[in-house]
Amino acid sequence: MTEQIYSQYPPPIPEDLSSQIALYVKNWTAEHGLLVRPSAKQVTADANPNNVLATNAPVSLFPSPFPxxxxxxxxxxxxxYNELLIEVDDFLANLWKIHLEVKAEGYAHEHTLGLFRSDYMLDAATDTVKQVEFNTISSSFGGLSSRVAELHTELLSFPSAEKPLLPSLSPKTEASVKQLPPPNKAVPTLARGLATAHKAYGPSKSDPPLPLCIIFLVQPDERNIxxxxxxxTHIHKYHSIPTFRLPTTSVLTSTKIGNTPSRPLIYTPPFAPTQQYEVTTVYFRALYAPSEYTSPSIWAARHHLERSCATKCPSILLHLSGSKKVQQILTSxxxxxxxxxxxxxxxxxTLDSLRSTFSPQFSMSDDDASGLALATDPKTSQNYVLKPQREGGGNNIYKHNIPPFLASIPKDQYKQYILMELIHPPKTAHNTVLRSDGEVVSGEVISELGIFGTALWKTTKAKAGEEGGGEGKRVFPEILHNEEGGYLMRTKASGSDEGGVAAGFSSLDSVVLYDEEDFA
Amino acid sequence: MTEQIYSQYPPPIPEDLSSQIALYVKNWTAEHGLLVRPSAKQVTADANPNNVLATNAPVSLFPSPFPxxxxxxxxxxxxxYNELLIEVDDFLANLWKIHLEVKAEGYAHEHTLGLFRSDYMLDAATDTVKQVEFNTISSSFGGLSSRVAELHTELLSFPSAEKPLLPSLSPKTEASVKQLPPPNKAVPTLARGLATAHKAYGPSKSDPPLPLCIIFLVQPDERNIxxxxxxxTHIHKYHSIPTFRLPTTSVLTSTKIGNTPSRPLIYTPPFAPTQQYEVTTVYFRALYAPSEYTSPSIWAARHHLERSCATKCPSILLHLSGSKKVQQILTSxxxxxxxxxxxxxxxxxTLDSLRSTFSPQFSMSDDDASGLALATDPKTSQNYVLKPQREGGGNNIYKHNIPPFLASIPKDQYKQYILMELIHPPKTAHNTVLRSDGEVVSGEVISELGIFGTALWKTTKAKAGEEGGGEGKRVFPEILHNEEGGYLMRTKASGSDEGGVAAGFSSLDSVVLYDEEDFA
Incomplete structure (x- = not known):
């Protein structure tokens, strides 16, 4: 049934119509800010010396079906998931504090903010969603994905909702709101998270008090601006909170830590040297990848921000909570x-529902006989991928290649691998994409669905050895805010290899939801 | 007083701040669709083969003061003014019908729609506004000028309305709504004009009835899209009326006139050859300039649209009503x-108020002794410009150059000229502009204020010779809709010559309004 649905939508579109839709989308994206700055490959710096040009974000011309x-x-x-991450973060924090006991300063911030995105793939074989990743830092595309949902809604209602040009997902269904992407609340949800952290910070801790602001910590040459x-913009318009964009390269020149015990973070706009703001919240849209830490001053900048009492989104610990290693422990x-x-x-x-989103994982160490049995049997191995434990440590081994591979290596190397059940996205999924360079490409695709959520909690203040310090007598952090809202659909060209992603395209997408009975 | 106000606003801005404002504006314009497609000079067609790139519309960084x-x-x-144009149009229509009497077809449309923009300059010498032009076709920039007002409002409220970075027009005035541009209602006003015409058209005149739509008639390579x-977008979103963009080059292939006596205009989307729409309203954003009529087929296209019963915005007669010649007759x-x-x-x-916006004009023919007297007196000529009657007919002669010029030419050539009182825009007006290529330029400026209005009326059906035909017994057209709303401020670099405009820049702008008592 699933493959049948994916094979029939989107329907084949004549080339004339496809180029007209692409023209509509090119204009719509620019009109509605569904844009990126062009890559140097698309437009050379010489041809764009003042960096004024913009181009459409890569988008699919059709939303993708989803159950x-x-x-x-x-x-x-x-x-x-938000709560789980809060608890993991708190657990790590308590462990960390043992390490910090002999260090004088400790943490100054009272709150931690998480803007999360949990990414899933549809497993057509089992009719379940499987978690692919949980993002705890710089969870991006909330802004643009909201606009893709609007774009697809307008395309599917063009020229009028009563008589749209493009066909519906299910021919049985009357033209109705059911056949349009669900509204995407990512922008108000993420903005509310930041605004809630801003308010929870309380009054200025400077003497004399300073006006308060939120900092967006950004990469100097951000194309996804x-x-x-x-x-x-939403925060300014609906929450009346000043926000400033701070490039990572300017952290040490534009901010300082105030001379009071609470360590407030003070920001001076570089273009208004006589003004000062106290930063309630640092929203990281940078410093998530190792490749960004290019110099000691960038490490110093991260340390500087972390020392301050500004609420971090995320804190260093929460950043770590989202690491592959922690996820593997939780989800394997x-x-x-x-x-x-x-x-x-x-x-x-609910716990069962949560567990159903974990892809089964097995260690290949001696004490996990079940994993070994699955991997060495030519039949059962068909449903697995063997992955090196270390990231970037080599190639994955798929399906029938696993048993001979294991036979070819010494047994004491087995523990370097984990065995993961394969996710089977719908094989017949296909779509057409307008790339940022304006090319229109069609093909088979795989999609990832991300769900956004935000949480704000009070950091446990107890020291190691006291309550909250040891695992046996943990107190749980006080959750002030925990909300779900908004989604991201990302659709990529699928390679012929399982799990491989061809370089053809990667696009922002939205969804049209279906119930099986629509097709029964 | 006027010069004092214009000299002090916008205030001098340090270069650091100016480049930061320009960066803010570059990002804001792309985020909010305050864009144009780049010129071939800015980005070559080779570098932009799919025409996906967009760049900011040229905008001033500050709004301009206006009384x-x-x-x-x-x-x-x-x-x-709307009503005046309706009456002039109707008058021309009645004259025209005399010409048409022997022609069989006559006009098929019942309504005429005008989307107008009346352009003024501030005359600082007399503290009055003087009309420069009345646009009856393709009155543009309603869409983008609304966004400039929003841009300036946000800039003047950045980072917060309570503590803006940029100073107010009047240092005496508290930060308040008074110091922000007035809201610009151009988009809803112009959209309502089109929607009103659409509804007034009534049901389909085709057999069987067809769904109805509005056509935007556009130039094939429009940069101001x-x-x-x-x-x-506003019409689709708030009035639920289908609209289609029709390039002038596709009129004869994508439309036909239906085979019924009422002559409905039928549109077939080129990408959906099995669908048909009946056009209620043709909105001309093209075919206003002689240079567009490049081939007989373009003339045929205009004739074809004019023959149909679709409501035209504007009709050919209304197009003519806005011509310089008619305006000269009315305003001289x-x-x-x-x-x-x-x-x-x-x-x-009200008539007196209307007349106060006319710049005095005098013919130089023998029977207008007053014009001749003003022009030949070295003292009074200081306040005038002598213009050739024919457009594009040569250079203007200014002020003290007029008497010797007249003395140098034969008297029987005088009637080829008209004498116009000079408009004196504030000499100290200055501003800073972000051009479409990203360059930031400052200098002295002159501004033109445009006021948008829309009107819909029933075309007089009486034939020549009957009531409505002769001037003596005119019946007045039935005005169904007459509304004012929205404005455009355009600010250009001023040359050193009076009335001359340097090629430096021309930008979209907004206004901050002042009362003299703010400065008293």
Missing amino acids: RKLFEQAQSLQTV FDQLALS TTPADILASFLPNTSKS | RKLFEQAQSLQTV FDQLALS TTPADILASFLPNTSKS
């Missing part, structure tokens, strides 16, 4: 009681 | 009673 019940499941789990501006063969211990107030059915 | 009372006067006159999209030394005869229900004070 309604799984979309809603992913939505419903977001606040649970319009995604970020969607949030700061974790005993049920560890998950429950992190989420003691969560019902069994 | 509140004159701004409000210009607003209050707009519906009067986002100005137009602002209107069609017209006897008062002619103006009053066109506007019989308009109060004397």
